[in-house]
Amino acid sequence: MNLLICARCGARTDSPVVESGDPVVRCVECGHRQPFLRLPLYCVTGPSGTGKSTVARLLTERLAGRFVLLEQDVLWQAGLRDPADDHRLFRSAWLRLAAMIHQSGRPAVLCGTVVPPEFEPLPERALFPEIRYLALVCDPEVLAERLRSRPAWRGWDEPRIAEMLDYAEWVRSGAAAMDPPVTLVDTTRATVESTAAEVCAWITADAPAAPAREGPPEALPGSPPQPARRS
Secondary structure (H helix, E strand, O other): OOOOEOOOOOOEOOOOEEEOOOOEEEOOOOOOEEEOOOOOEEEEEOOOOOOHHHHHHHHHHHHOOOOEEEEHHHHOOHHHOOHHHOOHHHHHHHHHHHHHHHOOOOOEEEEOOOOHHHHOOOHHHHHOOOEEEEEEEOOHHHHHHHHHOOOHHHOOOHHHHHHHHHHHHHHHHHHHHOOOOOEEEEOOOOOHHHHHHHHHHHHHOOOOOOOOOOOOHHHOOOOOOOOOOOO
């Protein structure tokens, strides 16, 4: 279900209007009120080389049936790369996709490099009660060596490694002051299995149960009647 398209009149918006109280998206064109599941989004993030993709494989096994694991890079396509606007199209696409997945009743876990300043200001942020962030980090010497050992096609030359080390220090030093704060997990000496267990515990610690729907959209007070279907 695309929450940015009105189910009644078909109007489309890039800035969803979410009413307080019961989670409802209201169409600014016709006033239709569409109830939806407003679940938290979990972001397992961190600099390249800290172990996100490796850990994600184990998380998929451990969280199957309760959460939907997503790898951020699968949408890193030319049409969504807009560096002049801090890759807003790319990030907005992920928030819209996660909100759609939530309508199945399972929270999404997004694995990829993202920090609160890149998600929190977006209009699609209103579709989630909160976004929680956990960043994997490691010592700079270890991070640099991991990046150097990657296949050549990934393009990790020394200037790019230096940029990632600067970014890693920015994440580590600023995590507690971000809004919301970012939880840090150090992978320098930890095994993949122990890291996956720690991340899994963080995700499941207070994960809410999906709220039950109490009827079709047309049953909500103040919602216009649905037009008859045409064959």
